[in-house]
Amino acid sequence: MSCNMRYKNKKPYKAKDDRINDLIGQIAGNYASGFKESLMRDMLVTIAKIGEECSDPGDMKLINTTLKEFRYAFKVFSKYRHRRKVALFGSARTDKNAKEYKMAELFAKAIAKEGFQVITGSGPGIMEAGNKGAGAVNSFGVNIRVPFEQKPNPYIAEDTKLVNFKYFFARKLIFIKESDATALFPGGFGTMDEGFEVITLFQTGKCRPRPIIMLESKGGTYWKNWLNFVKKSILKDGYISKDELKIFSITNDVNDAVRQIRHFYKNYHSMRYINDITVIRLNNEMPDKVISLIKKGFCDILSSGPEKTPAFELETENNEHLGLPRIKMHFNRHDFGRFRELIDVINSSY
Structure with a gap:
């Protein structure tokens, strides 16, 4: 299921006044499209809801300051995200x-x-x-x-x-x-x-x-x-x-x-979750012997995998490191100390 479809299947998030919702739709459509448009619409609806529900100026001031600071920080760092x-x-x-x-x-x-x-x-x-x-x-x-x-x-x-x-x-x-x-x-x-x-x-x-x-x-x-x-x-x-x-x-x-x-970061590049699947992106293709080693050595935290996989649909939609090899697994998402050891094994094989 695509990122956009998952988002559309959620319960509609709207302001109380339909006139405000129409204006929000126009504004969001002018600045973005697709999934980004949906996100912008939701953010604008949140602002409208704050206006409807929030009576404390101190609360509004906190939200306003935080939003401004995040906006500027993202603007500064976005130019350098290709660097670790x-x-x-x-x-x-x-x-x-x-x-x-x-x-x-x-x-x-x-x-x-x-x-x-x-x-x-x-x-x-x-x-x-x-x-x-x-x-x-x-x-x-x-x-x-x-x-x-x-x-x-x-x-x-x-x-x-x-x-x-x-x-x-x-x-x-x-x-x-x-x-x-x-x-x-x-x-x-x-x-x-x-x-x-x-x-x-x-x-x-x-x-x-x-x-x-x-x-x-x-x-x-x-x-x-x-x-x-x-x-x-x-x-x-x-x-x-x-x-x-x-x-x-x-x-x-x-x-x-x-x-x-x-x-x-010798071979481990990055990771993300897609539903209940943990995807690890690699700098180099992982040898089968290392996959077998991980299966045997980390069965206490993995219910399945790892196994090699192409990029998932969601990764393709977001253009997430599509040129890198990948492995997927079902990790319990609880024992992160052990997961840290798993990354060491991935890196020690090169």
């Missing part, structure tokens, strides 16, 4: 002479040489080191407007790839949506928030699979102490499974961090 990106997090208070500052700068420089761009929060400290190391061509900044600390650093302040946000939730969504890997350096509550957020999104299948790497200088104990807390207070009491510790890694070596990110 690393979201880099860490403390705004890290001194320029600190080991972690220098490490973040070296990491950003090294990952940029591998063809990646770097997204930081655009502030001082680790964020500044990231933009400095990556250089202007390979840097993005997603700044948060707060009354202290967070002015854009000089390496991104005048760049057209700087986006400002009022709300943390919108900023965090852009960080994850527009990136393909996450690098975390020591930091405060904000870094913890961003780290746990991306781990949770991976754990629940709410973001694309990615390498999540914690970095600190040799002899540092920040992530070691953090991991001890996770193991003794979260894992021990059964709040997470042991396999979920495989979602992330910890290193004190910049070259190792770069290698992990590069290796993650």
